[in-house]
Amino acid sequence: MSPPVTPKIAFGGDYNPEQWPDHVWDQDYRLFDAARFDTVTLGVFDWALIQPALDVYDFTLLDRIVERAAAEGRAICLATGTGAHPAWLARAYPEVTRTDFEGRRHRFGQRHNSCPSSPVFRRLSAELARRMARRYGGHPAVIAWHIGNEYGGACYCELCAAGFRQWLRERYGSLEALNAAWYTTFWAHTFGDWDEIEPPSALTEHWRGPDHTAFQGITLDYRRFMSDAMLANFRDEKAAIRETCPDVPVTTNFMGLYQPIDYHRWAPHLDFASWDNYPPDDTARVRMALAHDLMRGLKDGQPFWVMEQTPSTTASRDVNPLKRPGVMRLWSWQAVAHGADAVLFFQLRASRGACEKYHGAVIGHAGRGDTRVFREVAQLGAEFARLGGTVLGARTPARVALLFDWDSWWAVEMTDGLSRLVRYQQVVQAYYTALWDAGVDVDVVPVTAGLDGYDVVVAPLLHMVKGDLAQRLEEVAARGGSVVTTFLSGRVDEDDNAFLTDVPGPLGPLTGVRVDEWDARGPDFVNPVRLRDTGPDSGSQIEPEIEPEIEVESRLFFEIVIPAGAETVGTYTADFYAGTPAVTRNAFGAGHGWYVAAGLDQRGVSWVVRRVLDHHGIELRYPDVQDLETAVRVTPAGDRILFLLNHRNEAIEVTAERDGVELFTKSRVRAGEPVKIEACGVLLVQEDM
Numbered sequence: 001m002s003p004p005v006t007p008k009i010a011f012g013g014d015y016n017p018e019q020w021p022d023h024v025w026d027q028d029y030r031l032f033d034a035a036r037f038d039t040v041t042l043g044v045f046d047w048a049l050i051q052p053a054l055d056v057y058d059f060t061l062l063d064r065i066v067e068r069a070a071a072e073g074r075a076i077c078l079a080t081g082t083g084a085h086p087a088w089l090a091r092a093y094p095e096v097t098r099t100d101f102e103g104r105r106h107r108f109g110q111r112h113n114s115c116p117s118s119p120v121f122r123r124l125s126a127e128l129a130r131r132m133a134r135r136y137g138g139h140p141a142v143i144a145w146h147i148g149n150e151y152g153g154a155c156y157c158e159l160c161a162a163g164f165r166q167w168l169r170e171r172y173g174s175l176e177a178l179n180a181a182w183y184t185t186f187w188a189h190t191f192g193d194w195d196e197i198e199p200p201s202a203l204t205e206h207w208r209g210p211d212h213t214a215f216q217g218i219t220l221d222y223r224r225f226m227s228d229a230m231l232a233n234f235r236d237e238k239a240a241i242r243e244t245c246p247d248v249p250v251t252t253n254f255m256g257l258y259q260p261i262d263y264h265r266w267a268p269h270l271d272f273a274s275w276d277n278y279p280p281d282d283t284a285r286v287r288m289a290l291a292h293d294l295m296r297g298l299k300d301g302q303p304f305w306v307m308e309q310t311p312s313t314t315a316s317r318d319v320n321p322l323k324r325p326g327v328m329r330l331w332s333w334q335a336v337a338h339g340a341d342a343v344l345f346f347q348l349r350a351s352r353g354a355c356e357k358y359h360g361a362v363i364g365h366a367g368r369g370d371t372r373v374f375r376e377v378a379q380l381g382a383e384f385a386r387l388g389g390t391v392l393g394a395r396t397p398a399r400v401a402l403l404f405d406w407d408s409w410w411a412v413e414m415t416d417g418l419s420r421l422v423r424y425q426q427v428v429q430a431y432y433t434a435l436w437d438a439g440v441d442v443d444v445v446p447v448t449a450g451l452d453g454y455d456v457v458v459a460p461l462l463h464m465v466k467g468d469l470a471q472r473l474e475e476v477a478a479r480g481g482s483v484v485t486t487f488l489s490g491r492v493d494e495d496d497n498a499f500l501t502d503v504p505g506p507l508g509p510l511t512g513v514r515v516d517e518w519d520a521r522g523p524d525f526v527n528p529v530r531l532r533d534t535g536p537d538s539g540s541q542i543e544p545e546i547e548p549e550i551e552v553e554s555r556l557f558f559e560i561v562i563p564a565g566a567e568t569v570g571t572y573t574a575d576f577y578a579g580t581p582a583v584t585r586n587a588f589g590a591g592h593g594w595y596v597a598a599g600l601d602q603r604g605v606s607w608v609v610r611r612v613l614d615h616h617g618i619e620l621r622y623p624d625v626q627d628l629e630t631a632v633r634v635t636p637a638g639d640r641i642l643f644l645l646n647h648r649n650e651a652i653e654v655t656a657e658r659d660g661v662e663l664f665t666k667s668r669v670r671a672g673e674p675v676k677i678e679a680c681g682v683l684l685v686q687e688d689m
């Protein structure tokens with residue numbers, strides 16, 4: 001099923017009129033008109049209002065809320081309301097609350113508070129969704145279903161333990177297979193009965209928290225199980241909706257680079273992807289771009305929704321920096337540039353009490369429409385209205401894929417004996433940053449994705465190599481492509497057991513190296529690496545900005561590599577392994593397998609990535625212009641839209657590379673002539689065919 005059909009980029013956000021008397025609704029809708037909001041997300045936390053007791057469902061208030069929104073001409077993204085359960089439910093059925101990592105059974109409180117394995121929760125949450133769908137599923141204003149809210153966390157109760165055991169039976173079939181996968185001969189762990197298996201927690205396998213486990217295999221499987229258990233909750237509700245509402249697309253709001261839930265396991269069950277974009281501060285532009293691309297990659301490049309973002313500040317952090325003038329607009333367009341077809345806020349009106357009363361809102365406590373934040377929101381609304389449906393459904397034409405894998409993320413960060421300082425996201429982001437700086441469109445995809453369409457596949461920290469992945473990466477190189485992987489790759493199989501071969505395991509033939517040993521050091525220890533390429537591409541094809549030889553720093557992790565066919569592109573310059581390879585390139589078929597054996601600094605990572613891009617003649621857009629982000633979307637009609645986003649506080653002027661029309665001003669852009677992008681500015685250029 002496709003994403004919701006809208007006439008333009010959907011604009012609006014989470015709206016909670018149930019917190020307010022009617023005269024405030026009147027004021028709100030006047031302001032929504034001024035901001036050109038066309039979409040409201042309703043009912044995200046309405047369970048206790050709709051079902052005040054076990055046998056009582058009361059839709060009176062929600063009926064009025066829905067009817068008012070529809071009468072005002074808004075499209076509705078309707079939540080099932082199950083992101084927080086009512087107090088009476090926890091009192092009547094204490095097993096619906098969660099048991100935490102330390103083994104404490106929680107009582108009623110907070111939100112996202114339901115045990116995913118609780119039969120009572122599963123039955124009543126599905127029943128609520130069923131009744132919502134029966135009542136509102138045929139309403140013409142309802143264009144999308146929003147199930148639950150920000151699924152996450154974990155539960156360690158007896159019901160989850162039983163669910164885990166059942167999940168394990170289905171996965172392994174026999175205790176013999178399970179014991180082999182978990183390597184239980186170690187530390188007398190051989191299991192003789194399924195009921196002996198405990199969830200890995202502070203009371204069992206863990207000591208310093210969720211990342212410190214005696215048995216990685218058990219902890220990995222529990223994370224997979226917990227992700228699947230919450231997915232089952234989502235699927236319960238989706239199935240209940242589908243009984244009477246077959247045609248309205250369903251989503252839930254993800255959280256981007258969120259570790260506990262494997263969004264790739266969820267993606268097939270969503271009709272469209274959506275996510276909540278709450279960067280920690282105003283330096284997060286590359287991280288946001290990566291997260292947008294990850295979300296776009298969930299549904300094979302299909303456009304996604306930004307379900308939530310703040311117009312101004314967040315509330316949950318120790319420090320909640322304000323978005324400076326122009327930044328909310330810039331970041332909204334960044335989302336669209338990376339594939340969003342909706343830009344929605346949390347929240348439209350600030351709640352009066354509780355922990356989010358100071359969370360940024362389009363309308364503050366005083367109800368004014370003459371604030372800076374409101375004016376900027378309204379300006380953005382006018383721009384979306386002017387753009388109309390131009391970019392809807394447009395795709396990103398990427399020749400580069402970056403592999404992202406929750407299993408590798410989980411495994412590499414819970415493993416003893418490597419380095420607790422090497423963080424999966426940071427390494428992935430360094431490689432993504434190199435691509436972002438180069439102005440190259442990237443698909444961030446799961447390791448199971450088809451790789452046929454890509455010239456370059458970047459696979460940082462590919463710690464776990466599953467299924468036929470190594471073979472598919474070899475095929476990329478064999479047909480002339482380049483694969484780039486790094487230290488700590490090719491170490492373990494799907495069960496987190498080491499390959500009984502040289503490192504990097506099944507990536508050995510492709511990379512043409514063997515890792516003999518490795519060293520991990522604290523953040524202050526530096527081994528300089530000299531990068532020098534004398535290969536077939538050196539010389540005329542190399543862009544002048546790529547220096548043929550540079551010295552960079554490497555930190556944290558240093559693999560000592562013995563070439564087994566690969567040529568050396570970078571060497572360590574210090575310590576007992578000075579002069580040995582730190583970066584290699586292996587000819588494989590018509591292409592190459594690169595191996596970066598050390599934690600290179602950004603300059604080093606970018607140097608490697610640039611050489612690879614250059615080898616394939618991939619167009620770099622303004623690679624030397626700091627703070628200028630570019631992206632391209634190609635519309636269903638075949639129009640190419642270039643986004644230019646200026647993250648600097650002053651104007652940037654560049655030379656246009658193609659003829660086209662700037663879509664805000666309708667002015668002509670001519671190749672070779674200057675184009676100016678104002679501070680925090682955005683240009684959309686529809687390039688001539």
Ligand SMILES: [Zn+2]
Pocket residue numbers: 098099115116117118155156157158159160161
């Ligand atoms: Zn539980």
